[in-house]
Amino acid sequence: MRATRSLRALAPAIALALAGALQPLPAAAQQGTGGRDALPGVTITYDAVEDPVEKSYRRMVRGMDLFERERARSPEGRLRFKLLPRKRGVDxxxxxxxxxxxxxxxxxQVAPDRTFELPRDDKAWAEDAKVTPDRKALTMTWRAEVRTPGLPPGTRRLGDLRLECRVGMEAGLYSNSPSFITRLFSELSTTPAYCGSEGNRYLFFADRPIFGVxxxxxxxxxxxxxxxxxxxxIDESDLARELPYCDCEVLLDRxxxxxxxDAGWPDDTRVVFDYMEDRHAPD
Known part of the structure; x- marks a missing residue:
């Protein structure tokens, strides 16, 4: 279901509200492979990275274990982990x-859509290994990704996203910086139970800039x-100052x-995206 004409009329106001805090992504950077949009970036080379971004191997494996235990939410879903840019100029x-x-x-091996699988390795577990990219802290962020194959373009399945949240919380893949967004996390429990709490604000990223969901x-x-x-x-008066502290800084419009x-929405609920690029399309 697409947004109504009256909501489409608000698109310029929305764009103005976000302008200054978020610059539009270059058109070339929004073209991806396999039907996915690539994310922006230019080459940055590190011979030795100080203060790297890294995650706990054990916690990520525990997230994989949770996925297997709770597959009923996503019977055909596939779990991968995803890397996302947090600052401009990060390749x-x-x-x-x-x-x-x-x-x-x-x-x-990282796929063209910036997703990867994590192998199970007894020695890595015993040594409390880290999952380490050659990028500095605060230049990128991580999410779990659960997708059921065969869904129509521009849609997701709510059960997949519920499981994404639970896996992400178990694996330690969530926003964690002081900012306008994480003030909503002030009472955040770092366990999957947070995903079932009323008013939770687990942050999802769409494939492209969104006008509506x-x-x-x-x-x-x-x-x-x-x-x-x-x-x-949209109503944050100090958005430009706060954004650098959020892992959504360069992807705010997604x-x-x-x-x-809300149990009134079953796991088979479709989540349908109305992308910004479609906002002038006829109803």
């Missing part, structure tokens, strides 16, 4: 990603309120929250 297309322990070193389940259709889009920043705790 994630030529990224080296390793599992590193005291004696173990496992190279990981609609939930569809049988005859029920409901647009996600603007306060749940663009990281809730972000959204969902009512994950």
């Amino acid at each position: 994630l297309d030529r990224l080296e990603l390793l599992v590193l322990g005291r004696t173990v070193e496992i190279p990981l 609609t939930l569809e389940s049988g005859p029920r259709r409901e647009m996600v309120p603007a306060a749940r889009l663009w990281a809730g920043g 972000t959204y929250f969902l009512p994950l705790a």
Whole structure:
């Protein structure tokens, strides 16, 4: 279900509200492979990276274990992990990603859509290894990604996204900097239970800039309120100053929250995206 004409008329106001805090991504940077949009970036080379971004191998494996235990939410879903830029000028297309322990070193293959799988390795677990890219801290961020194959373009499945949140929380892949968005996380529990709490604000990223998001389940259709889009920043008066502290800084126009705790929306609910590029298309 597409946005109504009246909401389309608000598109210029939305763009103005975000302008200055977020510059549009170059058109060439939005073209991806395999039907996905690539994310912006220019080459940055590090011979030795100080203060690298890294995650706990054990926590990410625990996220994989949770996915297996809770597959009922996404019976056909596939779990991968995804890398996203947090600052402009960060190239994630030529990224080296390793599992590193005291004696173990496992190279990981990153796909063109910036996703990867994590192998299970007893030695890496025993050595409390880290999953380490050759990028500095605060230049990129991480998410779990659960996708059911065969869905129509521009749609996701709510059960997949619920499981993404739970895996992401278990694996430690969530926004964690003091900013306008993470003030909403002030009472954040770092466990998957957060995803089932009322008013949770787990931050999702769409494939392209979004104008609107609609939930569809049988005859029920409901647009996600603007306060749940663009990281809730549409009414933030100090957005430009706060954004550098959020891992949504360069992807603000792709972000959204969902009512994950609302049992009235079953796991098979479709999440339908109305992309910014379609806002002038006829209804």
